[in-house]
Structures are given as structure tokens and as C-alpha cells.
Amino acid sequence: MTSIHNGGAEGRPPSAPSPSIPAVRMVGISKSFNTVTVLENVDFDVLPGEVHALAGGNGAGKSTLMKILQGVYSKDAGSIEVGGEPTSYNSIHEAKAAGIGMVFQEFSLISTLTVAQNVFLNAEPLKGTLIDDKVMVEKAQAIFERMQTPVDPEGHLDTMSTAYWQLTEIAKALSENARVLIMDEPTASLARHEAKALFELIGRLKADGIAIIYISHRMEEVFEIADRITILRNGVRLLTKPLNEITPAQIVEGIVGKAVEVSAASVNADENAPIVLQASGLASSNGVHDLDLTLRAGQVVGLAGLMGSGRSELARALYGIDKITGGSVSVDGSVVAIGSPQEALAHGICLIPEDRRLQGLILDHSVANNLVLPHLDAVTKGPFVDERAVSSLVSRLIDAFAIKVADPSAPAKLLSGGNQQKIVIGKWMSRDPRVLIMDEPTAGVDIGTKAEIIATVRAHAESGMAVLVISSEYSELLAMSDRLLLMRDFTIVREIDRLSVTDEQSLELEVQGVAA
Amino acid sequence: MTNLISTEPKAAAPPARRRLTLDWRRDIIYVGFVAVVIVFAFLLRDQGFVSTTSVMNILRQTAIVTVVAVGMTYVIAAAEIDLSVGSVAGLASVVTAMTVSHFGLIPGIIAGLAVGAAIGAVNGALVAFVKIPSFLVTLAMMGIAFGIAQWSTASAPQPILDMTYNNMFGGGSIGPIPVLIIWMLLAVVLGAVVLKKMPFGRQVLATGANKVAAEYSGIATRWIRFRVMVICSIGAALAGMLYAGRLQSGRFQWGQGDEMNAIAAVILGGTALSGGRGSVVGTFFGALLMATINYGLILGGLDTSQQQIIRGIIIVLAVALARQK
The missing domain is CATH 3.40.50.300 (P-loop containing nucleotide triphosphate hydrolases)
Known part of the structure; x- marks a missing residue:
């Protein structure tokens, strides 16, 4: 040769x-x-x-x-x-x-x-x-x-x-x-x-x-x-x-590392909980195909899969960023058309995107502006933005999410990764979304903030929201999810029995598809 | 900078009061304006630089470009550009003049503004929905609008005999104040309030700063970009109508070259060419600064060629000083 x-x-x-x-x-x-x-x-x-x-x-x-x-x-x-x-x-x-x-x-x-x-x-x-x-x-x-x-x-x-x-x-x-x-x-x-x-x-x-x-x-x-x-x-x-x-x-x-048991005691897998979002036969322009998904009120569904398995693509399709080309999506029982993020938001679907710096935040703009951006129409007095309403909303969100910032008019780029991520999450929460999709919600976030974010998500889910979490960190998926779905080659291949998966190792083995 | 982020979450509670501090880089336009006025007042004290006549002359000279520049502020803040404004002004002046002569005052005003809205809609649709860069779309439109205006009038000026029109749009005055200045102030106040105080303005800035994040935040960024192109063209059409009123005629050359003056005023005023940051009041002072320099140089006896050199140097200086590290 x-x-x-x-x-x-x-x-x-x-x-x-x-x-x-x-x-x-x-x-x-x-x-x-x-x-x-x-x-x-x-x-x-x-x-x-x-x-x-x-x-x-x-x-x-x-x-x-x-x-x-x-x-x-x-x-x-x-x-x-x-x-x-x-x-x-x-x-x-x-x-x-x-x-x-x-x-x-x-x-x-x-x-x-x-x-x-x-x-x-x-x-x-x-x-x-x-x-x-x-x-x-x-x-x-x-x-x-x-x-x-x-x-x-x-x-x-x-x-x-x-x-x-x-x-x-x-x-x-x-x-x-x-x-x-x-x-x-x-x-x-x-x-x-x-x-x-x-x-x-x-x-x-x-x-x-x-x-x-x-x-x-x-x-x-x-x-x-x-x-x-x-x-x-x-x-x-x-x-x-x-x-x-x-x-x-x-x-x-x-x-x-050594197997860490993740408690499954709090798992809420009630199969009679009302269905919030249902997708069937979903296909999208970015490659998702033949995908069925059911999200129920009060439950956090974790989406497990390898990098490139199509999880972010599913999130973008459900949020109207990428085009849905087939199948149907219904929210609270009625079929909805999702052609843009505006339509997704109108049906109560919110997305916390994976790339905080590019998709989640306007780094050069202030913390306050970032928090209020999706709600500008809700904080008006007549045709004008009501600064008083803005600052009260902003300080409520800053308190609720314990965002560490002295001056909300400081640019978002000056904050730490964890605090930035809290802004990205916080900016949706005043809307009371029906469906919250989170793509790698704790990427680049320190351990302490990670725990806070997980706790916040669980708390919101319990108030009746449906949550879909994408994460490459198995410990996080286990700590957050009531149900686990496995995604491979741009479709959901099966549900992973949540109760049989008790540690990161067994979840990794499920995702890898190799027998122990 | 570290003291901006304290470890005290509570500190966020009181709504931050805007301190009246001077940020050298952000506020360079105001510093520059005051400096230029002081220098001229000193150098040109014998030529009568400090007088009501001067102030009025400067304001009148800058009025039409300011109207164009207010719309341009929106476009640039949204990270787009509009090179067609000068030609749109020319076409609007011609259309208004012809319509006023044939159909009367009100149809003429409507026709002029409609020219702006229509061209803006074409620009906007091509930029936002066909996704052609605004630089190219408006470069093409600059030629097209200019050509239509010249062709449809066979290069001849279109006189306006309706003195109501001429008084309303340029020649007249209310009390001691020329209507040109009133139109300009209206444009500045309206532009500033919408950009600063209305949700639309915030959405324009968000789109300009980070289109992707704005889209993910639920802002219909394509419609925002469409709308800024329409706003800018309507502003340009109004400017053309003001030319027509002041000069009592419509002509395809009115407004030629204004795109560069308007862009310079916007950038001098602190709006980021990359979008996301913009101020209509800053733009006003940017236009005012250029007019003041022009006026001062004329009083000082410099000719047009020398004025252009000095103006160029001042623009580069101002932008260089204002540039972020």
C-alpha cells in the first residue's frame, strides 16, 4: 500500500x-x-x-x-x-x-x-x-x-x-x-x-x-x-x-466513579395526570422523525441520549424555531400549529436554549432588559413601557431566583455563568408556562447554582407545569426526572424504566445500548 | 467593575436611579458638541457666531438631514443599513409635487408618504423575508428610486404652486419658528419616545444586539426588521417633502448624498454600527454637530472642499474616541 x-x-x-x-x-x-x-x-x-x-x-x-x-x-x-x-x-x-x-x-x-x-x-x-x-x-x-x-x-x-x-x-x-x-x-x-x-x-x-x-x-x-x-x-x-x-x-x-444512588422516592409517574403536551408522528426540517411524546402535568421528563441524537433539534422544533414538517402537536387536548416562537409562547411553550451566550441572553444589555424582554407587552401603561412595573417585575424575579446582582442595569455579560443561567430561566417564569423545555439547563454552571436550578425546576413542575429536560449529565437527569425517555437517531426509541435506573452507571449503560 | 456584582442578593430591591454621571465614551457627542461650540464662539466672535440668527441657521440647515437620521437610527440600531434614503427623498419630492399640482394638497401629502411606505415595504420584505443583506437591497433601491424619479420627470423640476403646501412643508413659520424646525423637533421627539419608551423600541434594540436571542425570547425579529425599514423610508419621504416645500418644487436630485450625512449623524450620536445600542437624541446632536461645524467653517471663510476635509477628520476623531475598548 x-x-x-x-x-x-x-x-x-x-x-x-x-x-x-x-x-x-x-x-x-x-x-x-x-x-x-x-x-x-x-x-x-x-x-x-x-x-x-x-x-x-x-x-x-x-x-x-x-x-x-x-x-x-x-x-x-x-x-x-x-x-x-x-x-x-x-x-x-x-x-x-x-x-x-x-x-x-x-x-x-x-x-x-x-x-x-x-x-x-x-x-x-x-x-x-x-x-x-x-x-x-x-x-x-x-x-x-x-x-x-x-x-x-x-x-x-x-x-x-x-x-x-x-x-x-x-x-x-x-x-x-x-x-x-x-x-x-x-x-x-x-x-x-x-x-x-x-x-x-x-x-x-x-x-x-x-x-x-x-x-x-x-x-x-x-x-x-x-x-x-x-x-x-x-x-x-x-x-x-x-x-x-x-x-x-x-x-x-x-x-x-463509584455508583451514587439517586433517590427515586419523589418520582411522580402518575399515569393519570392530565396530558399537557402530546406529539405524535412528529417530523421536522432538522431531522426529527416519527417521534411520539407525551408530557403530563406536574412531571419532569428527562430526555437521555448521546450528543447528536437529535435532542436539541426536538426542542427547537417544539418551540417553533425549526420547522415542523409532519405529525401533530397538541397542548391541553387541542391540536396547535407551531410555526414560530411567538406561536409556541402563545400556547404556553417556553424554551430555555442550550447556548446561553448566543441564544439565551443579550449579553451587552442589562440584566433588567434581559429579564423583561419576553414580557414587554405586559409591562406597559398605555403605549409606553412602565418603568415602575418593569423594576418591580425585575426585582421580584431577582429575588425569586436569587440572582446575585447589585445593579440590575449592569450588562448581563458581567455576571457569572450560574447567574446568567438564572436570568435565562427567570425570564420565562413570570409567564407561568404550560410546557417548559430546558436544553442543558446547567451547562457551565457551578455546583451550588446547579442544585438551586434543579430545585426550582422541580418546584415549578409540582405546580402543574410539564417539563422536558435535556441533559448530558446523568446525575442531573436522575435528580430531576420523573420519567426518562431515550433518544437515538433523531427519534425517541423507548422509555427507560425510571425505577430500575438508580444510578448514573445504569443510565449510561441504557443510553449506550450496551449490556452490563 | 467588580463592585457591580455584589454577593448581596438583597441589594437588587430598589429600582436603580439613573445617576447623572458623564460617561466619556458614551457621551462623547455631547462633550464634542459643547467643545465645538465653545471653540467657534471664541474663534468666530467677530463674525457673529453667537447669535439667534446663527442658531436658527444651523437648526434650519440640519432639519431635513435630522428627519432622515431619526429613521436611520432605528435601522442601524436593528443592525441594518439603508442607503436608499436620499433617492427615496428625491422620488417622494417629485411624486408629491406632481400629485399636488394635479389632485391637490391632501392627495399630494398622502402620495408622498405612500412612496416612502411602499419603498420601505419592498426594502423590508427583501431584507427580512428574502434575507438579502440590507446593504445590497438598499444599494439597489438607491439606484432604482433615483432612476424612477429622474425618468418620470424627464430630469425636469416639478414646480409646486400650492402655497399652503409650501408653507406647511418648509417655507413657512409659526411665530418666530420656521416649520422646518418644528418638523424636525416632531421627528426627534416621536423617534426618541418610541425607541426609548415603547416596547417596539426595546425590541428593535434587542434584535440589533442579538437576533438569535431576541428570536428565542419570542420577538418576531423578521417583522421588527421589516418595520424599521418601513419607518426609515417614511422618514426619508417626509424629508423629500420638506425639500419640495422649501424649494417649492420636486426634483430627483433632492436628498442626493443625504444617506451619508444621516449615517454619520447616527454614528456620531452613539448608535452602534453593529446594532443593539442607539439614541435618537444622540443622533439629533450628531446632526447638529455636523451642521455647526459646517456653519462655523463657512463663517470662517473656508470653501466647500476644505469643509469636507475637516468634517471627515472630526467624524473619525469622534468615533475613535467613542469606541469601546
């Missing part, structure tokens, strides 16, 4: 990778930010032609470790060898030169350029002082041929699907002579058959001696393609094992 590796530019000759010398060996890596230790004495290595999975929960230190490897952060202690040679680099450029390639989770590509232009961005082949387009396209073509993936190097990226973006990223790394590829959740935005094609490509890259560090939350994938797995927890390496010596349950236990 021709070398994929040397497919690109001039570069160094293909140093025949010896399988015994690790492509990367990180020893005793430690890193602190201010006084917080995020990595402590972590060892990690990956061999040429090996796929090494890196796993761990949020804050385990995976991304910090990878950022050190890429030269984004400097390490406080420890050493890094690349291909057996000690290195010390302090920038992304030096890491790239050493052969570390990254397939970014959020693609680092420029959508208006062609594939070839992206692959050779800032490294364009020149003829004199001008870019030699012909050579550039040929070289890109050669890389894709060696990857055995049909991609048109002259196609514009903005006309292509995310799978092609990823292939372009990989080609870019290969053109820079990467010997190690870091892939962070590479299948999160891929359809099933695209993911399959990616795995086949990974197989070919392996055969060519490229070392792959594979970060994924999807257990199936890890078992399908990885050779070894390293689990980090709280900045410490817990274990490194070949995958044939470990079970999914052991991995989950490693990631989650």
Missing part, C-alpha cells in the same frame, strides 16, 4: 514507523490553572498504527491533556516524546511540525474556500510568488486518493456535508505530515453510514502507521475501533487497558 502519510507536500521521508517506539509518549504530565490542579502526573502513550481511546467525564482533564499535546497549553511538569525523541514545544506550529495533527471538533475550516484551498491554507504551493492552483489541486487529489475517499478538491466546502469537512480536516493534517491524529468526538455530527466510512478510513490510517488518539463518549464506537483505552478522572489517570480486557460496565464505572 502506498503511504497515506507522505501523500502531501515535499516533507520528510516516511520514517518507517517502528511499532515498538510510541508515536507519542507523555510522562508525568501535570498542569494547574491558578491553584486548581487539572492534571496530575498523567502518563499517556500511543503507538504507531494504534487507536488509543481517551475517556473521562466533564472536567476529567481530557481536553487539557490534548491541548498540551497540541502545544496550546504549556505543561507544568512532565515530558513529551514524539517518535522517540524528546520534544519541548510551546506553540501549535511547533507541535504540528513535530507531527501532531488535530481533527477539530468544531471544524477549523473556512467554508467559502475550496477543499484544496483549505487543505493547503497558509502552506500553498507557489510558482514564483503566486499560488500554483494546479499543483495544489493535484496534491490534494493525491492525498484523497491515498485515503481512498472520493472528495472533489475543487468543491466549495459550504456546499458539502459535515462528513466532507471532516475528511478535509484529516487531509489537511496528513498534508502536514502528521504522525499522530487527535480526533475529538469525530462522529458527533455524522450520519451512521458516514461514521462507518470514517471507521474504515481510520482502519487504513492505522495500517499506514498513523497513531490515533480517539476521544468519544460512545461506547460502541470505542469497542469497535480502539485498541486500548485510557480513562482519566479528576485529572488523574485511572487505568490504561487493551479493550479486550475491559467491559463496558467497567469503563462506565471508571468514568462516573
Whole structure:
């Protein structure tokens, strides 16, 4: 087989990778930010032609470790060898030169350029002082041929699907002579058959001696393609094992920690509670299909699923942001049309969106303005905004949600993440919504605030509202939900028996779809 | 900045009283205006800069551009732009003049405003619903409206003989105050009250600051953008009608170039070109500042070319000083 590796530019000759010398060996890596230790004495290595999975929960230190490897952060202690040679680099450029390639989770590509232009961005082949387009396209073509993936190097990226973006990223790394590829959740935005094609490509890259560090939350994938797995927890390496010596349950236990029982005593699964929202056969322009959902008064329904399973898309469709293309939605027994957020709100459906900074808040505007924005029509005197009514509403909301802000006229961007999230939640609560949809309501929020938010949601649910919660944190789903639904491939596949799921591990196993 | 966020949740209770403090960057327009007036008053004391005549001249000179700039404040605050205002003014002046001559006063007024509303609706629909950037839509409309006005009149001025019209829209005065100034003050007061005190104004600012968050907050952001384009065009049409009244005729060239003066006034007045922050009173002072500089330079004996250079420098200075870190 021709070398994929040397497919690109001039570069160094293909140093025949010896399988015994690790492509990367990180020893005793430690890193602190201010006084917080995020990595402590972590060892990690990956061999040429090996796929090494890196796993761990949020804050385990995976991304910090990878950022050190890429030269984004400097390490406080420890050493890094690349291909057996000690290195010390302090920038992304030096890491790239050493052969570390990254397939970014959020693609680092420029959508208006062609594939070839992206692959050779800032490294364009020149003829004199001008870019030699012909050579550039040929070289890109050669890389894709060696990857055995049909991609048109002259196609514009903005006309292509995310799978092609990823292939372009990989080609870019290969053109820079990467010997190690870091892939962070590479299948999160891929359809099933695209993911399959990616795995086949990974197989070919392996055969060519490229070392792959594979970060994924999807257990199936890890078992399908990885050779070894390293689990980090709280900045410490817990274990490194070949995958044939470990079970999914052991991995989950490693990631989650010791099983914490979440009390199910307060679960309100009354099947006779009045139905507030019912969707049947729902389909939407963003991919949701054949989805049935029933939300009952006073109950919190948790939506479990992996990243990219369509949970946020469902939320956006129910709120009228993305178009509903099929099926029906009824609220309190009558069928409703939801074509816009205004219509959703008119039927009492509110959404707390996942991206607080982009979707939830106007960061430059004041706390008061943000809180009152959805209710401007309710605080008027004649045609004018009644400042007195505004400030009394604002101070009531600030009190009710314990938002820590001295001056409500201060811009929202000055508040901490937790307080910002309280504004996003608070701004809907004075409406007494019938249905509250929350997408990752506690993302980026400190532990204390998290508990407050969970308590507030439960309290509001008890007053008769129906709540749908999307969360990637299993502990949060368990603490909040009366019922649990599992979403996969843009539809709800089944209900998870709430009472049989008592800890995070068993929920993780349900979501992963692998037997314990 | 940290003292804004205390750990005392209780501190939020009393509604915050707006302190009368001067924020240098936010209020640069007022500081600049006062500074320019003082400098001119000193330098041009022998040419009679400080006089009622001067004040009236400056106000009259700035009146029509201010009417355009009030509407432009809405558009820019909503993070859009309208380059067609000058041409819309020209077309409205022509349509009004022709309609007044053929059908009388009231139909003429209605026709002029209808031109603004119709062009604004086309602009707005293309921007908000067809999703073409407002820069392109209004650049195209600038040419189209100008062309229609020139073509339909064969480049000839359309005289207005109806003196009621001419007095109402430009030439006349109520007591000692010229009607032009009254129209301007009406536009400023109405514009300021709606932007600051009505839900619509808040929704415009929210849409301009973060369209996505505004949409998620239940604001019909497309209709907001549609409406600001309509408002701006109606303002431009009114400006064209004022030109027609003052000059007792409609002509396709009236208003030509006003888009740049209006945009400059809006930006000088502290409205963010990226949207989300805007003040009609600031815009008024922005227009006033430019008119004052012009007037002072004329009194000082500078010619048009020199005036343009100095005006350009002052705009850049003001915006640079006002810029957020």
C-alpha cells in the first residue's frame, strides 16, 4: 500500500514507523490553572498504527491533556516524546511540525474556500510568488486518493456535508505530515453510514502507521475501533487497558466513579395526570422523525441520549424555531400549529436554549432588559413601557431566583455563568408556562447554582407545569426526572424504566445500548 | 467593575436611579458638541457666531438631514443599513409635487408618504423575508428610486404652486419658528419616545444586539426588521417633502448624498454600527454637530472642499474616541 502519510507536500521521508517506539509518549504530565490542579502526573502513550481511546467525564482533564499535546497549553511538569525523541514545544506550529495533527471538533475550516484551498491554507504551493492552483489541486487529489475517499478538491466546502469537512480536516493534517491524529468526538455530527466510512478510513490510517488518539463518549464506537483505552478522572489517570480486557460496565464505572444512588422516592409517574403536551408522528426540517411524546402535568421528563441524537433539534422544533414538517402537536387536548416562537409562547411553550451566550441572553444589555424582554407587552401603561412595573417585575424575579446582582442595569455579560443561567430561566417564569423545555439547563454552571436550578425546576413542575429536560449529565437527569425517555437517531426509541435506573452507571449503560 | 456584582442578593430591591454621571465614551457627542461650540464662539466672535440668527441657521440647515437620521437610527440600531434614503427623498419630492399640482394638497401629502411606505415595504420584505443583506437591497433601491424619479420627470423640476403646501412643508413659520424646525423637533421627539419608551423600541434594540436571542425570547425579529425599514423610508419621504416645500418644487436630485450625512449623524450620536445600542437624541446632536461645524467653517471663510476635509477628520476623531475598548 502506498503511504497515506507522505501523500502531501515535499516533507520528510516516511520514517518507517517502528511499532515498538510510541508515536507519542507523555510522562508525568501535570498542569494547574491558578491553584486548581487539572492534571496530575498523567502518563499517556500511543503507538504507531494504534487507536488509543481517551475517556473521562466533564472536567476529567481530557481536553487539557490534548491541548498540551497540541502545544496550546504549556505543561507544568512532565515530558513529551514524539517518535522517540524528546520534544519541548510551546506553540501549535511547533507541535504540528513535530507531527501532531488535530481533527477539530468544531471544524477549523473556512467554508467559502475550496477543499484544496483549505487543505493547503497558509502552506500553498507557489510558482514564483503566486499560488500554483494546479499543483495544489493535484496534491490534494493525491492525498484523497491515498485515503481512498472520493472528495472533489475543487468543491466549495459550504456546499458539502459535515462528513466532507471532516475528511478535509484529516487531509489537511496528513498534508502536514502528521504522525499522530487527535480526533475529538469525530462522529458527533455524522450520519451512521458516514461514521462507518470514517471507521474504515481510520482502519487504513492505522495500517499506514498513523497513531490515533480517539476521544468519544460512545461506547460502541470505542469497542469497535480502539485498541486500548485510557480513562482519566479528576485529572488523574485511572487505568490504561487493551479493550479486550475491559467491559463496558467497567469503563462506565471508571468514568462516573463509584455508583451514587439517586433517590427515586419523589418520582411522580402518575399515569393519570392530565396530558399537557402530546406529539405524535412528529417530523421536522432538522431531522426529527416519527417521534411520539407525551408530557403530563406536574412531571419532569428527562430526555437521555448521546450528543447528536437529535435532542436539541426536538426542542427547537417544539418551540417553533425549526420547522415542523409532519405529525401533530397538541397542548391541553387541542391540536396547535407551531410555526414560530411567538406561536409556541402563545400556547404556553417556553424554551430555555442550550447556548446561553448566543441564544439565551443579550449579553451587552442589562440584566433588567434581559429579564423583561419576553414580557414587554405586559409591562406597559398605555403605549409606553412602565418603568415602575418593569423594576418591580425585575426585582421580584431577582429575588425569586436569587440572582446575585447589585445593579440590575449592569450588562448581563458581567455576571457569572450560574447567574446568567438564572436570568435565562427567570425570564420565562413570570409567564407561568404550560410546557417548559430546558436544553442543558446547567451547562457551565457551578455546583451550588446547579442544585438551586434543579430545585426550582422541580418546584415549578409540582405546580402543574410539564417539563422536558435535556441533559448530558446523568446525575442531573436522575435528580430531576420523573420519567426518562431515550433518544437515538433523531427519534425517541423507548422509555427507560425510571425505577430500575438508580444510578448514573445504569443510565449510561441504557443510553449506550450496551449490556452490563 | 467588580463592585457591580455584589454577593448581596438583597441589594437588587430598589429600582436603580439613573445617576447623572458623564460617561466619556458614551457621551462623547455631547462633550464634542459643547467643545465645538465653545471653540467657534471664541474663534468666530467677530463674525457673529453667537447669535439667534446663527442658531436658527444651523437648526434650519440640519432639519431635513435630522428627519432622515431619526429613521436611520432605528435601522442601524436593528443592525441594518439603508442607503436608499436620499433617492427615496428625491422620488417622494417629485411624486408629491406632481400629485399636488394635479389632485391637490391632501392627495399630494398622502402620495408622498405612500412612496416612502411602499419603498420601505419592498426594502423590508427583501431584507427580512428574502434575507438579502440590507446593504445590497438598499444599494439597489438607491439606484432604482433615483432612476424612477429622474425618468418620470424627464430630469425636469416639478414646480409646486400650492402655497399652503409650501408653507406647511418648509417655507413657512409659526411665530418666530420656521416649520422646518418644528418638523424636525416632531421627528426627534416621536423617534426618541418610541425607541426609548415603547416596547417596539426595546425590541428593535434587542434584535440589533442579538437576533438569535431576541428570536428565542419570542420577538418576531423578521417583522421588527421589516418595520424599521418601513419607518426609515417614511422618514426619508417626509424629508423629500420638506425639500419640495422649501424649494417649492420636486426634483430627483433632492436628498442626493443625504444617506451619508444621516449615517454619520447616527454614528456620531452613539448608535452602534453593529446594532443593539442607539439614541435618537444622540443622533439629533450628531446632526447638529455636523451642521455647526459646517456653519462655523463657512463663517470662517473656508470653501466647500476644505469643509469636507475637516468634517471627515472630526467624524473619525469622534468615533475613535467613542469606541469601546
